[in-house]
Amino acid sequence: MELAFSLLTGAITAAGVALLLRGDRFRVVLGIGLLGYAANLFIMASGGMLVGRPPLMDVTTDPARAADPLPQALVLTAIVIGFGMLAWLIALALRAGAETPEGKPSSKEPGS
Amino acid sequence: MNFTWLPWLALFGALLPGPLRRLRIDPALVAGAVATLGLGLLIRTTPEVVVLGQTLKSSVPWVPSLGLAISLRLDGLGFLMCGLILGIGLLVVLYARYYLKPEEATGRFYGPLLAFMGAMLGIALSENLLLLVVFWELTSISSFLLISFWQFSTDARRGARMALTVTGLGGLALLAGVIWIGQIVGSYELTQVIEHADVLKAHPHYPAVLCLVLLGAFTKSAQFPFHFWLPHAMAAPTPVSAYLHSATMVKAGVFLLARCYPFLAGTELWFYLVTITGMLTLLIGSFLALFQNDLKGLLAYSTVSHLGLITLLFGLDTDLAPKAALLHLLNHAVFKASLFMAAGIIDHETGTRDLRRLSGLFKPMPVTATLAIVAAASMAGIPLLNGFLSKEMFFTETLDADDIFGRSWILPVGATLASVLSVAYSVRFVRQAFFGPPATGLEKTPHEPPRWLRVPVELLVLLCIAIGVAPALLVGDLIHAAASACVQGELPPYTIALWHGFNTPLVMSIVALIGGILVYARRERLFRGVEARLSVSQGRRAFEGIVAALVGSSQRLERALRLDQVTTHLRGLLACAVLVSAWLLLPALARVSPTNTSGDLVLWVLCGVALFALAGVLLKSERPLTAIVYSSIVGLAVTLTFAYLSAPDLALTQLLVELVAILLLLAAVPHFGLPPRDKRSSPVRALDGALALGVGGAVTIGCWLMLSTDVASISRYFLEKSVPLGQGNNVVNVILVDFRGFDTFGEVTVLAIASLGILALFDHLAQRQAPSDLRPRTPLFLQSVTKLLLNLALLTAVFLFLRGHNAPGGGFIAGLTAAVGLVFVYQARNPTGAPARRPASMSRWLAAGVLLAALPGVAAMLFGRAFLTAGHVHLPLPLVGEVHLSTVLVFDLGVFVVVVATVLAILPTLGRLPLGKPTAEEER
Structure with missing residues (x-):
């Protein structure tokens, strides 16, 4: 099952990178979204993999057997912040799109 | 309050002028109060530091892991510097109060001035070498702000940029040198470094360290070939020139030489590098000063030459050379600050600083003229004035020093020649500004300045005379304490005195005086045609050429590599990431043996669904709505993975975020327009594919390694304490x-x-x-x-x-x-x-x-x-x-x-x- 999980994470990353490299605004937004999934899965992996043992002390009463709660707490805020950042990215892309002629992002400031 | 407050007092004071102005409190008052208070704190330490020659220390850790501590020390050397910084600072504040127009005298002037004062005090008091570098950079920045004070002037902006570039570059070199010293010695504390001086000097990297530190000192003190920034810094208001660019900041470089003297000096390399640089600067500065038509330009090149003189003295291997250097450091600060202030008064009251337009000012402004003449005489080294004392010591030391390139005459002859030139430009300054027919065509009718504008000059000139007449009484102990702290050892007994008998140095002085007057009298015949060729500063031309070449080549590189495209940078970054991951992960992969390879149907199914959806995203990315649907399938697969792997909270969060994110994307899609078709050439497409697979592979391997390795988690604490502590x-x-x-x-x-x-x-x-x-x-x-x-x-x-x-x-x-x-x-x-x-x-x-x-x-x-x-x-x-x-x-x-x-x-x-x-x- 480690392999399946790793492949899942890696495949999402690869697709995200492929979209990023296309360079247009829509694909970059989509690619960053995918990379967000992959990053969260990767952080989850640092806590190991346990099935059916959530870190709820009334369900899994033995602390030694419960899933690692720390990566979960990290990922939980990361998901919400990831959403905030995705929104911010979309807003930036839309605003920039209104100001640069092409849809492609450029390192040059507009007008230079 | 003790001496450790000094830098912070001034740095904190730098924040005050702005806000206090709203309360109608004159910012000059704040600056003056800070300087006075600082001076009081300093003078209180006189018994220990100057009379007994003790070193006061204090240390507070800052970043211990880096060896960075806020440790300060006050010894004779630091006392001398602090005295100059605070004393001349106080006079400059007083001077600026009457020099600047009321609307200019704001926090924008006094803020950086006080910041500079604090940074300078920090340099003088630093025990930790890294701390010294921090303050060093602060002086560069505050100097930049002060030079560019009159922002509307192109010269001011250009001069400020040049000064910042040159001194900033030197600061970087110094940082590298200091870090290297710390690596060799194992500590950045000055006391430790001095103790391990022998290790440092014997170390194979010593030459590199020395060059880096000297680069810092030479750029700051405007030594050849970095001297060119100083004359351009004269675009600053005159109080700034008097304070930063003659009395204190440029002295930071020579102060650094004094600080490093115990652990870097005393080698052949130091002797040659420092002595020759000093000698060249001394000669070039005094020669160029002769041809300046701007009063401040003349004084600037003269400052360059005097800094060269001090540097030269630190290079020499005689016992008393550091003492002579420190005495001249003090003397030069006193007479040059008064000369700059006098030049500022002339500018203020006549509307010009051009020596070709000024003439006969003695009659309309006799007091100012007398003061300037006395100070200029001190600069030329006339007896009974302080400049004479250090010049005599300088001559003595050049005679006593080792032969340079096997010739014993080079140093004394060079010193005499420079003094001849020095006398010549001093005479020119006095003769052309104050004597001759009354000037015509000036913007203002020359007259004496307001009383308080002249007071700082009067005090400084008084000091010139007092030190010149009774040196041992006034500064004997101070210079002795400073020199002892500089060499970190016993000094041979020597009394600074006016009269040492009829000896060779005296002859050299007389030669310089007579020669200087002759050179001035016959200057037109001697230097015909030279003046025209010197009209544009060679240093500035070279500097601007280098800057233009750097900018040009960067632009060419940018065009060649298509660096204007974000994707180019992204490819570079990803390629590096893939290479580093391969280097780190592949060897680890060989070492780990998978412990649990049991198949798990649920995860494989989820993985399969996600792969299918990812393929959909990639293949259908030209149709946004379809791509979004596929992407949310991936999101759902991730959600289910969370749910399956004992993370119910994550699954809930991810599911809800997924809902909102779809709405967000749908709202945005119409504004994106249709995504463009793939226009990449096939090699680029292959490269991008390889990069995507590489990054994905690296993540897969990394994830798998992490999952196959047992790591002790810190989460047991949370699991056990959640109910008892968190309820x-x-x-x-x-x-x-x-x-x-x-x-x-x-x-x-x-x-x-x-x-x-x-x-x-x-x-x-x-x-x-x-x-x-x-x-x-x-x-x-x-x-x-x-x-x-x-x-x-x-x-x-x-x-x-x-x-x-x-x-x-x-x-x-x-x-x-x-x-x-x-x-x-x-x-x-x-x-x-x-x-x-x-x-x-x-x-x-x-x-x-x-x-x-x-x-x-x-x-x-x-x-x-x-x-x-x-x-x-x-x-x-x-x-x-x-x-x-x-x-x-x-x-x-x-x-x-x-x-x-x-x-x-x-x-x-x-x-x-x-x-x-x-x-x-x-x-x-």
């Missing part, structure tokens, strides 16, 4: 709101900032209402259903919120649930995109949420507990059962409000953007 069964939630509440607080703030940023980005559209009759109305059915749905969603949110501490739920999840309900209602009621309420009002809700989250934290502090410490109450409620109420609930409520407000701020804003580009009117 909650849901450990994830307890971590979020209690154990790591401060992190969550930061994250909520970030979320609020992101939404505020989005609101700000589209602020110009806030007033715009989309026409409501352009799009079809929503079916009534949908409107009724959403109303029901909203109530359900809100109820669920309350439920999830309250139980969050013990079961999956909490502020984030409840917030998202409520937001989803509200968004559906919004979509149903406003298909046209015109919101019922301006989303800008959400900014208040965002702020309220953040404040609410902070509330229990601050409350805990009021009870004397740490920020965000929780308090608990258990409350039995009908129907719901026993509810656990605690202050974390308030915190979680803050999280809830921020999440709801974020979603409600973002979605309507993006949803009602006009299609197409905003018109010019909307932009406004």
Whole structure:
């Protein structure tokens, strides 16, 4: 099952990178979204993999057997912040799109 | 208060002039008070430091892991520097008060001036070498701000940039040198470094270290070939020139030589590098000074030459050379500051500094003229003035020093020649400004300056005479203490005196005097044609050439590598990431043997679904709606993975975020336009494919390695203490709101900032209402259903919120649930995109949420507990059962409000953007 999980994470990353490299605004937004999934899965992996043992002390009463709660707490805020950042990215892309002629992002400031 | 307050006093004072100006307090008063207070603190240490020759130390750790400490020391050398910085600083403040126009004398002048004073005091007092470098850079920056004080002038801006580039470059070299010293010695503390001087000097890297440190010293003290920035820095207001560019900042370089003297000097390399640089600077500076028509230009090149003289002395290997150098450091500061101030008075009262236009000023301004003549005489080295004393010592030391290149005559002859030139330009300064026929065609009629503008000059000139007549009495102890601290050892007995008998140095002085007057008298015949060739500074031309070449080659490189494309940078970054990962991961892969390779059907199915959906995203990315649907399938697969792997909270959060994110993307799609077709050439496409696979492979391997390695987790603590300490069964939630509440607080703030940023980005559209009759109305059915749905969603949110501490739920999840309900209602009621309420009002809700989250934290502090410490109450409620109420609930409520407000701020804003580009009117 480690392999399946790793492949899942890696495949999402690869697709995200492929979209990023296309360079247009829509694909970059989509690619960053995918990379967000992959990053969260990767952080989850640092806590190991346990099935059916959530870190709820009334369900899994033995602390030694419960899933690692720390990566979960990290990922939980990361998901919400990831959403905030995705929104911010979309807003930036839309605003920039209104100001640069092409849809492609450029390192040059507009007008230079 | 003791001496350690000195730098901080001035640095803190730098913050005051701006605010105090609103209270109508003269900023000069603040600056003067700081300097006076500092001087008082310094003088109080005289008995220990100057009379007994002790070294006072104090140390506070700053970044111990880097060896960086705020450790200060006050010894004779530091005392001398501090005295100059504070004493001349006080006079300069007084002078500037009457020199600058009232509207110029603001915090923008006194702020950087005080910052400079503090930084300079820091350099003089640093025991830690890294700390010294920090202050060193601060002087460069404050000098930049002060040179460019008259921002409207091109010369000022150019001069400031040049000074910052040259001294900043030197500062970097110094930093490298200091770090290297720390690596060799094992400590950055001066005391330790001095103790290990032999190790340092014997080290094979010593030459490199020496060159780096000297580069720092030479750029700061305007030594050849870096001397060119100093004359251009004269675009600064005259008080700045008098203070920074003659008396103190440029002395930082020679001060560094004095500081490093015990552990870097005494080698052949030091002797040759420092002596020759000093000699060249001395000669070039005094030669060029002869041809300057700007009063301040003449003084600037003269400063360059005198700095060369001090450097030269530090290079020599005689016992008394450092003493002579320090005496001249003091003397030069005194007479040159007074000369700059006198030049400023002339500028102020005649409207020009051009020596070709000035003439016969003795008659209209006799007092100023007399003062300037005395100071110039000191500069030329006339007996009974302080300049004479150090010049005599200088001659003595050049005679006593080792032969350079096997010739004993080079140093004394060079010294005499430089003195001849020095006398010549001093005579020229006096003769052309003050004597001859009265000047004509000046903007102002020359007259004596206001009383207080002249007082600082009077005091300094008085000091010139006093030191010149009674040196041993006035500065004997001070210079002795400073020189002892400089060499860190015993000095041979020597009394600074006016008369040492009729000896060779005296002959050299007489030769210099007579020769200088002759050179001035016959200058036109001697230097015919030289002047025209020197009109443009060679140094500036070279500097600007180098800068232009650097900029040009960067631009060519940018064009050649297509660096204007973001994707180019991305490819480079990713390629590096893949290479580094391969280098790190592949060897590790060989070492790990997988412990558990059992197949697990659920995860494989999820993985298969995700792969299918990813292929869909990639292949259908030209059709945005399809791509979004595929991407959300990936999101659902991730959600299910979370649910399967014992993370119910994550699954809930991910599911809700997925819902909102789809709405967000759908709202944005019409504005993106159709994604362009693939226009990449096939090699680039192959490269991109390889990069994507490489990064994906690296993540796969990394993930697999992490999963196959047993790592001791720190989470046992949270699992065990969650119920007893946090009173909650849901450990994830307890971590979020209690154990790591401060992190969550930061994250909520970030979320609020992101939404505020989005609101700000589209602020110009806030007033715009989309026409409501352009799009079809929503079916009534949908409107009724959403109303029901909203109530359900809100109820669920309350439920999830309250139980969050013990079961999956909490502020984030409840917030998202409520937001989803509200968004559906919004979509149903406003298909046209015109919101019922301006989303800008959400900014208040965002702020309220953040404040609410902070509330229990601050409350805990009021009870004397740490920020965000929780308090608990258990409350039995009908129907719901026993509810656990605690202050974390308030915190979680803050999280809830921020999440709801974020979603409600973002979605309507993006949803009602006009299609197409905003018109010019909307932009406004």
